[in-house]
């Protein structure tokens with residue numbers, strides 16, 4: 178295996194370090210990168226061993242996460258002054274081989290590239306209420322445009338009835354997660370207490386906010402609702418605007434595109450100090466996903482659901498070391 182400690186200047190290691198800051202469900206980090214011979218480029222592969230078998234049987238969320246990592250690789254290359262040459266699904270017979278990014282011609286990074294690159298390590302997922310401050314309308318408009326340019330659609334669910342309906346669907350899905358025993362094993366594999374540190378998964382005692390504080394039910398990582406069925410205080414006014422990111426197709430190419438669009442949106446928001454809180458539970462239940470598609474996303478396939486706002490505090494989650502996720506062609510992928 179490639180050892181970054183002995184080859185600290187390896188260009189692919191630099192790209193992988195940027196890639197792993199991407200979000201992934203339960204912080205599963207379901208990716209493998211391969212440094213191509215002679216550092217000609219880097220490959221992005223899905224790591225299906227890290228897929229959530231119940232929540233993500235098709236691997237949709239794995240590919241979305243890898244798409245976000247791919248966006249980071251492109252950004253890191255731009256930051257270094259090279260135009261990334263991206264090939265999606267370069268070996269059709271191998272669906273886990275999602276993309277290859279080669280070093281293109283020299284190109285001075287634009288101020289926008291530098292801005293987004295600077296936001297990479299400032300972006301974190303939020304759980305719970307936001308501050309009361311509203312988002313700047315120009316940011317909301319910009320996010321729409323970025324999603325559109327990346328081949329996806331971002332819809333803010335602005336009307337009361339729509340928000341209530343979406344909150345109900347999140348609630349139904351989240352209740353299933355909390356009560357159905359089959360989800361417990363999945364939950365257990367990817368959550369841990371801070372006394373047993375890991376570099377993936379969610380440290381459950383990191384966040385003691387009750388998951389039902391806002392209008393949209395959060396994932397109950399710490400099992401708080403078993404001890405406290407209702408939160409001491411509700412903060413509906415701190416929920417923030419909620420958005421659905423969708424695509425016109427529902428195949429691996431669309432999922433990869435979703436991940437790239439998502440990361441573009443998240444970094445733009447983070448550059449303004451705005452973070453996302455995700456509520457993707459109903460997209461993991463086929464019948465609820467169909468209802469969202471029919472009633473809220475205008476027939477497009479809903480891929481992500483998130484609230485946006487200014488966070489009261491941030492908690493960076495750990496990442497696997499680059500030496501663990503970056504391979505050389507001879508290493509094999511298992």
Ligand SMILES: Cc1cc2nc3c(=O)[nH]c(=O)nc-3n(C[C@H](O)[C@H](O)[C@H](O)COP(=O)(O)O)c2cc1C
Nearest residue numbers: 200201202203204238241301302455456457458494
């Ligand atoms: C496809 C996808 C689905 C996600 N769904 C949720 C969710 O429903 N609830 C949640 O709290 N976080 C969700 N997340 C965010 C992850 O929990 C988060 O990215 C991960 O824990 C790493 O933390 P970070 O984003 O702060 O680096 C999701 C992320 C992705 C990419």
